[in-house]
Amino acid sequence: MSLHSVGISNFTCPVRIPEKGGGVQQTVATINLLAQVPRKRIESCVSVMTELLDEYLPEIHSGVFPELLAKVRGRLQAEDARIEMRFPYFIAKKAPVTGTLSLMEYQCTFTADSETETEPRLTVVVPVTTLCPCSKEISREGAHNQRAEVTLTIRPLTMIWLEDLIALVEACGSSEIYALLKRPDEKFVTEQAYAQPMFVEDVVRKVAQRAMARPDIAWFSVGVESFESIHKHSAYAFVDSRDLPPPATV
Numbered sequence: 136m137s138l139h140s141v142g143i144s145n146f147t148c149p150v151r152i153p154e155k156g157g158g159v160q161q162t163v164a165t166i167n168l169l170a171q172v173p174r175k176r177i178e179s180c181v182s183v184m185t186e187l188l189d190e191y192l193p194e195i196h197s198g199v200f201p202e203l204l205a206k207v208r209g210r211l212q213a214e215d216a217r218i219e220m221r222f223p224y225f226i227a228k229k230a231p232v233t234g235t236l237s238l239m240e241y242q243c244t245f246t247a248d249s250e251t252e253t254e255p256r257l258t259v260v261v262p263v264t265t266l267c268p269c270s271k272e273i274s275r276e277g278a279h280n281q282r283a284e285v286t287l288t289i290r291p292l293t294m295i296w297l298e299d300l301i302a303l304v305e306a307c308g309s310s311e312i313y314a315l316l317k318r319p320d321e322k323f324v325t326e327q328a329y330a331q332p333m334f335v336e337d338v339v340r341k342v343a344q345r346a347m348a349r350p351d352i353a354w355f356s357v358g359v360e361s362f363e364s365i366h367k368h369s370a371y372a373f374v375d376s377r378d379l380p381p382p383a384t385v
Contacts, residue, residue, distance in 0.1 A: 140169040140170060140171050140172075140217070141169065141170065141172055141180055142167070142168045142169035142170055142180060142181075142184055143166075143167070143168050143181055143184050143185065144167045145165055145166075145167070146165070146166040146167070146168065146185070146188060147163060147164070147165050147166075148163070148164060148166065148188065148192055148193070148195070149161065149162075149163055149164075149192065149193045150162060150163070150164040150192075150193050150194075150195050150196065150220070150222060151193050151194060151196070152196055152222065152224060152297075153196065154298070155296040155297075155298040155299070160224065160225065161193070162222045162223055162224065162225070163222065163223070164195065164220045164221060164222035165220070165221045165222070166188065166195070166218065166219070166220045166221075167218070167219040168184050168188065168207070168216070168217075168218050168219075169216065169217050169218075170184075170207050170208065170211055170213035170214075170215065170216040170217070171213055171214040171215050171216075172211045172212070172213045173211075173212055173213075179211070180211055183207070183210050183211055184207060187203060187206055187207060187210070188203075191203060195220065196245070197220075197245045197247065197254070197255040197257075200218055200245070200247040200255055201247070201249075203218065204216040204217075204218060204247065204248070204249040205249065207249070208249055213249075215248060215249050215250050216248065216249045217246075217247070217248040217249070218245075218246070218247055218248075219244060219245070219246045220244065220245045220246075221242065221243070221244045222242075222243055222244075223240050223241070223242060223243075224240070224241050224242075224243045224297055225238045225239065225240055225241075226238070226239050226241065226298060226301065227239075228313060228314065230313055230315065230316050230317060230320040231311075231313075231320055231323045231324065231327075232317070232319040232320045232322075232323050233317045233319055233320055235315055235316070235317055235320065236315075237313065237314035237315035238314060239312075239313065239314050240314075241259055241260060241261055241297070241301055242259075242260040243257070243258065243259050243260070243297055244256075244257070244258040244288075245257060245258075246258070254290070254291045254292065254293065254294060254295075256288060256289065256290050257288070257289050257291060257295065257297070257300060258286065258287065258288040258289075259286075259287050259297060259300045259301050259304065260284055260285070260286050261284070261285045261287070261301055261304040261305060262282055262283070262284055262285075262312045263282075263283050263284075263285055263304070263305060263307070263308025263309070263310070263311060263312060263338065264280055264281070264282060264283070264308055264309045264310040264311070264312055264324065264328045265280065265281060265283045265308055265309050265328075265333050265334070265335065265338060265359075265361045266278055266279075266280040266309040266310075266328040266329060266331070266332045266333065267279050267280065267332060267334070268332035268333065268334060268337075270332075270365075271329065271332045277329075278329060278332065279363075279364050279365045280309065280328050280329075280364065281361055281362050281363055281364040282312065282361075282362055283308065283335065283338065283359055283360060283361040283362065284359070284360050284362075285304045285307070285308070285338060285342060285357065285358070285359050286357065286358045286359075286360075287300060287303070287304055287342060287346070287355065287356075287357045288355060288356050288357075289346065289352050289353075289354065289355040290352070290353045290354040290355070291351055291352055291353065292350075292351050292352070292353050293351050295351060295352070303342070303345050303346070303349075304342055306345070307338050307341040307342045307345065308331075308333065308338055309327070309328040309331045309332060309333045310324045310325075310327045310328035310331070311324070334370070334372075335359040335360070335361045335370045335371060335372040336372045338359045338372070339357055339358070339359050339372040339373065339374050340374075342357045342359075343355070343357055343374050343376070343379065346376070347376065347379070354376050354377065355375075355376045356373070356374065356375045356376065357373070357374055358371065358372070358373040358374075359371065359372050359373075
């Protein structure tokens with residue numbers, strides 16, 4: 136029986152991720168590394184992959200993926216290889232009124248395979264606030280709002296900073312989310328969300344429009360899950376850029 140791919144899963148290790156501001160962020164990543172390996176090499180694949188990952192620690196980032204995957208293919212005589220690296224990424228963020236500084240955590244993923252020579256796919260999971268337009272429309276006072284998660288995956292044509300992708304998404308909700316807020320900040324974000332009611336569909340459309348406007352993004356998908364505050368279920372919307380009409384040309 137032939138197997139499609141074998142490898143290692145949930146390999147946890149320290150990594151250092153380059154920051155847009157010129158620094159380097161130390162974080163902990165979970166890596167999945169798989170390859171389509173001939174039957175005669177399957178017994179050695181786990182040890183070979185672990186040794187290769189150890190060679191690059193802690194400098195495993197998207198820039199070394201092509202070299203790493205080429206070594207996996209060479210040592211295991213594999214037809215192809217694929218890597219997925221998930222990690223929390225932290226950004227210092229100021230509250231909108233008081234400027235109070237706190238760290239926001241964003242879940243990010245780099246994915247690459249040896250068959251493509253393009254930049255690795257990037258995924259960011261960004262929390263935002265959504266305020267229900269229907270609730271605002273039918274209520275005399277207030278409207279229900281909730282935290283939502285936006286998952287944006289892109290195939291870039293050149294390097295794109297995680298900070299830029301996160302900022303793109305955060306601008307598309309009813310309001311941004313912060314790790315720490317003082318009373319004046321709470322007032323601001325509450326009123327901002329009330330002034331910008333959005334369904335999950337609205338958030339998806341807005342993120343898609345901004346992604347389509349970037350010439351450095353070849354493909355993207357975006358999904359939004361709103362953890363409803365007055366319903367047991369979540370609300371969800373998704374779009375793949377391959378299903379969208381091309382942007383109009385002037």
